[in-house]
Amino acid sequence: MAMKLNPNKNVPELAGTETSGQMVVPFEKEETYLHMIMRRFLKHRLACVGVVVFLLILLIALLAPVISPQDPAKIFNEFEAAPSAAHWLGTDPVGRDVMSRLIFGAQVSITVGIGAVAIYVAIGIVLGLVAGYFGGWIDMLIMRLTDVFMSFPYFMVILVLVSIIGPSLFNITLVIGLLGWPAIARLVRGSVLSIKEMDYVKAGVALGYSTPKILFQHILPNALAPILVNATFGVASAIIMEASLSFLGMGVRPPAASWGNMLTQAESITVLSSQPWLWIPPGLMILLAVLSVNFIGDGLRDAIESQNAK
Amino acid sequence: MLQYIIRRILIAIPVLFGVTVLNFLIINLAPGNPVDMMVNPSATPAQLAATKHALGLDQPVWVQYWNWLVQLLHGNLGFSYSTREPVTQILMAHVGPTVLLMGVSLIVGYLIAIPLGIICARKQNSWIDYIVTGFSFFGISVPHFFLGLGVIYVFASKLLWFPTGSMNTLGGDGSFIDTFNHLVLPVLVLATGIGGNMVRYVRSSMLDVLGKDYLRTAKAKGLSQFLITNKHALRNSLIPIITVIGIDIPLLIGGAIVTEQVFQWPGLGLLTIQSITSRDYSTLMAINLLAACTVLFANLLTDILYAVADPRIRYD
Numbered sequence: 001m002a003m004k005l006n007p008n009k010n011v012p013e014l015a016g017t018e019t020s021g022q023m024v025v026p027f028e029k030e031e032t033y034l035h036m037i038m039r040r041f042l043k044h045r046l047a048c049v050g051v052v053v054f055l056l057i058l059l060i061a062l063l064a065p066v067i068s069p070q071d072p073a074k075i076f077n078e079f080e081a082a083p084s085a086a087h088w089l090g091t092d093p094v095g096r097d098v099m100s101r102l103i104f105g106a107q108v109s110i111t112v113g114i115g116a117v118a119i120y121v122a123i124g125i126v127l128g129l130v131a132g133y134f135g136g137w138i139d140m141l142i143m144r145l146t147d148v149f150m151s152f153p154y155f156m157v158i159l160v161l162v163s164i165i166g167p168s169l170f171n172i173t174l175v176i177g178l179l180g181w182p183a184i185a186r187l188v189r190g191s192v193l194s195i196k197e198m199d200y201v202k203a204g205v206a207l208g209y210s211t212p213k214i215l216f217q218h219i220l221p222n223a224l225a226p227i228l229v230n231a232t233f234g235v236a237s238a239i240i241m242e243a244s245l246s247f248l249g250m251g252v253r254p255p256a257a258s259w260g261n262m263l264t265q266a267e268s269i270t271v272l273s274s275q276p277w278l279w280i281p282p283g284l285m286i287l288l289a290v291l292s293v294n295f296i297g298d299g300l301r302d303a304i305e306s307q308n309a310k
Numbered sequence: 311m312l313q314y315i316i317r318r319i320l321i322a323i324p325v326l327f328g329v330t331v332l333n334f335l336i337i338n339l340a341p342g343n344p345v346d347m348m349v350n351p352s353a354t355p356a357q358l359a360a361t362k363h364a365l366g367l368d369q370p371v372w373v374q375y376w377n378w379l380v381q382l383l384h385g386n387l388g389f390s391y392s393t394r395e396p397v398t399q400i401l402m403a404h405v406g407p408t409v410l411l412m413g414v415s416l417i418v419g420y421l422i423a424i425p426l427g428i429i430c431a432r433k434q435n436s437w438i439d440y441i442v443t444g445f446s447f448f449g450i451s452v453p454h455f456f457l458g459l460g461v462i463y464v465f466a467s468k469l470l471w472f473p474t475g476s477m478n479t480l481g482g483d484g485s486f487i488d489t490f491n492h493l494v495l496p497v498l499v500l501a502t503g504i505g506g507n508m509v510r511y512v513r514s515s516m517l518d519v520l521g522k523d524y525l526r527t528a529k530a531k532g533l534s535q536f537l538i539t540n541k542h543a544l545r546n547s548l549i550p551i552i553t554v555i556g557i558d559i560p561l562l563i564g565g566a567i568v569t570e571q572v573f574q575w576p577g578l579g580l581l582t583i584q585s586i587t588s589r590d591y592s593t594l595m596a597i598n599l600l601a602a603c604t605v606l607f608a609n610l611l612t613d614i615l616y617a618v619a620d621p622r623i624r625y626d
Contacts, residue, residue: 144321144324144325144328145328147321147325147328148325148328148329148332149332150605150609151325151329151602151603151605151606151609152329152332152333152560152598152601152602152605153559153560153561153563153564153601153602153605154560154561154564155560155561155563155564155565155567155568156563156564156567156582156597156598156601157336157598157602159567159582159586160336160337160582160586160594160598161336161339163586164336164337164339164340165339236451240451240453243453243455244453244454244455244564244568247453247455247568248567248568248571248583250586260453260455263455263456263459266459267459267572269467269474272459272462272463272467273463273467273468276463279459283453283456283459283460286453286456287448287451287452287453287456290451290452290453291447291448291451294447294450294451295447298447
């Protein structure tokens with residue numbers, strides 16, 4: 001059971017047998033549900049490794065000012081120096097300490113990864129809830145808008161927009177956040193369509209609860225699981241997106257350090273072939289961060305979907 | 311069937327219209343004015359105003375949009391702000407290399423991923439399953455530029471097997487072998503991402519189908535394992551895969567921009583970066599529109615293909 005990849009909904013081999021005996025009092029159900037997902041998640045070894053690695057990167061990002069050996073923007077006399085005791089990963093062509101830049105780069109990846117996804121999950125939830133719950137022309141309008149946004153190749157339109165409004169950490173987080181919502185909106189709408197037919201929702205309507213209360217307190221909590229999985233993979237893709245934009249010079253720009261812009265120097269063939277310490281460490285950090293998040297997402301999906309297959 | 315196809319096409323029309331509006335709005339966010347960049351810095355305000363008027367830039371945004379749309383429907387994409395050439399002509403010069411790169415990558419990626427996905431599903435939890443799954447995680451997680459730089463470092467810089475970039479040797483004969491040599495590394499990069507994604511879908515789709523009752527029946531009536539896997543199971547498991555192709559196209563376009571930049575491949579991706587650098591918004595708008603239409607068309611095509619392959623979908 002070490003590795004499982006199940007991008008599709010129906011996962012026959014995971015039909016849970018252990019869960020059948022847990023039809024307990026409804027009041028305790030939520031507790032049990034979380035507990036069950038947790039237990040299944042912890043069985044997924046790679047997902048646990050992913051959590052540990054991601055937490056480490058998060059810690060590096062938070063503690064960057066404390067643990068960084070140097071100021072990441074400080075320019076030293078020795079440029080393009082090979083790794084030494086003073087500069088563990090050498091210095092870049094401008095004379096900045098690569099190790100310190102690597103540590104501060106974690107902040108950028110974490111900010112964009114979590115910030116952008118938080119923005120688009122919020123937008124997607126609201127639009128999806130509204131479209132699914134009200135139906136009719138509102139649904140039609142929101143879904144066609146979703147189609148329009150989905151027709152643009154995601155990376156390309158982000159690249160063009162960022163280049164127009166100006167590259168910066170804030171702007172790329174905002175742009176990825178403002179454009180990433182269509183998948184979440186579709187997902188939420190689909191869940192709402194089935195949940196709104198449930199008796200407890202009808203009971204809420206009959207009791208005269210306000211529509212926002214029904215939407216956010218009754219329907220949304222029951223649609224959260226797939227959103228969580230999608231958002232996790234979204235973090236991975238936002239991290240790659242930021243790195244790619246910064247690599248192309250359209251993201252975080254020097255002197256600010258980002259793993260993506262540290263690799264820009266390797267476009268010069270001399271740096272690429274004779275100074276691998278300049279570009280391999282940041283590249284590996286991106287790979288590590290993205291892999292860890294993808295493992296977490298995979299573990300979450302397995303845990304949640306096997307629960308639903310009950 | 312025909313009714314479904316017609317309905318699907320009719321839905322695509324307002325979406326296409328929305329795409330043109332959004333595209334126009336995005337480019338109109340651009341600060342400054344193309345006229346400021348086009349004319350001589352010593353031009354008088356009157357000359358500036360005259361140029362603006364000639365280009366229709368003094369009119370309200372919606373009038374500008376309408377003019378642009380009418381021109382677009384006549385097949386006129388305007389002139390490049392930086393080189394003054396017709397945009398259509400510039401696009402034509404760059405479409406070929408991109409289609410070649412993306413097409414070959416898609417085919418290579420699928421040809422490797424589909425058999426591997428089937429093997430993984432057949433031998434679930436075996437060592438080969440773990441290895442392939444590990445590679446697929448690598449494929450979906452590694453940024454194109456890092457993998458690109460990595461393969462240049464190993465295969466071009468150290469081993470000298472392949473050139474570091476471009477599409478043909480400068481001053482070379484431009485022969486098929488020459489292009490092929492230049493194509494290998496960028497295709498390797500793009501196919502890794504495409505294949506890594508595809509393996510996961512094929513594997514899970516195949517696992518899904520292998521658990522179905524009709525396959526148990528096929529086994530029970532004594533069909534060979536070969537026939538069961540490659541005829542009964544494969545056919546049914548490939549149907550959901552059709553939608554993956556629709557998902558892959560936008561990803562491929564994004565990947566191609568970065569990959570073309572790393573390998574200096576003279577396609578639309580490189581043109582995009584050049585247009586951004588030179589603030590050539592008319593070219594940028596055309597590339598963006600072309601990319602969006604490609605995605606829209608690919609989605610339309612996969613939806614219709616899906617409906618043809620699986621009649622149940624039409625009742626949804």
